[in-house]
Amino acid sequence: MENNYFIIARALHIIAVVLWIGGVAFVTTVLIPAIRSNKSADNRFNLFEMLEGKFSFQAKLTTILTGLSGFYMLYVMNAWSSMQWWIHLMIFIWLIFALVLFVLEPLFLHKWFHRQAEVNNERAFFVLQVMHIILLTISLIAIFGGVAGVHGLFY
Ligand code: HEM
Numbered sequence: 001m002e003n004n005y006f007i008i009a010r011a012l013h014i015i016a017v018v019l020w021i022g023g024v025a026f027v028t029t030v031l032i033p034a035i036r037s038n039k040s041a042d043n044r045f046n047l048f049e050m051l052e053g054k055f056s057f058q059a060k061l062t063t064i065l066t067g068l069s070g071f072y073m074l075y076v077m078n079a080w081s082s083m084q085w086w087i088h089l090m091i092f093i094w095l096i097f098a099l100v101l102f103v104l105e106p107l108f109l110h111k112w113f114h115r116q117a118e119v120n121n122e123r124a125f126f127v128l129q130v131m132h133i134i135l136l137t138i139s140l141i142a143i144f145g146g147v148a149g150v151h152g153l154f155y
Pocket of ligand 1: 013014017021066067069070071073074077087090091093094139140142143146147148150151
């Protein structure tokens, strides 16, 4: 089962996860709190657009790489019918991010947030922070579950 391609796929999977979830962690724990401490509502929105906009490309690329390497590993392991809960969680997180980045955001989320930020800026950034904290927490549980699970903690 563990051929060299599988091992390379696992290493690439982790590189993608590090760049992706690391970026989400930075946005959640550094960027949004720093922006929220900014006094001017206009500044907040512009800063967020500019900085998160730059991360968006990296997030899209790493989401694709994580999915390709992950599904390739499942294919090699032929594990579709015996997936452990942590693999379900990984796929769940991946689906949420893929949906947000590739479908919801271009369709309406971007405009919706813009409008919310105009109506009630404080609240819009608060909700944004809470959503990021939830996504980051589930991602970290998936990483913990993945590493601990693969190495036998739950057997
Ligand atoms: C389509 C989405 C995904 C699929 C199909 C997938 C699938 C897999 C598979 C098959 C493995 C190897 C398991 C084993 O060797 O028994 C793995 C490992 C891993 N995955 Fe995912 N994954 C996906 C997304 C994610 C996400 C979103 C994260 C992080 C939030 C993640 C984190 C990890 C980690 C940390 C490992 C390494 C476990 C280890 O070898 O110690 N994966 N994944």
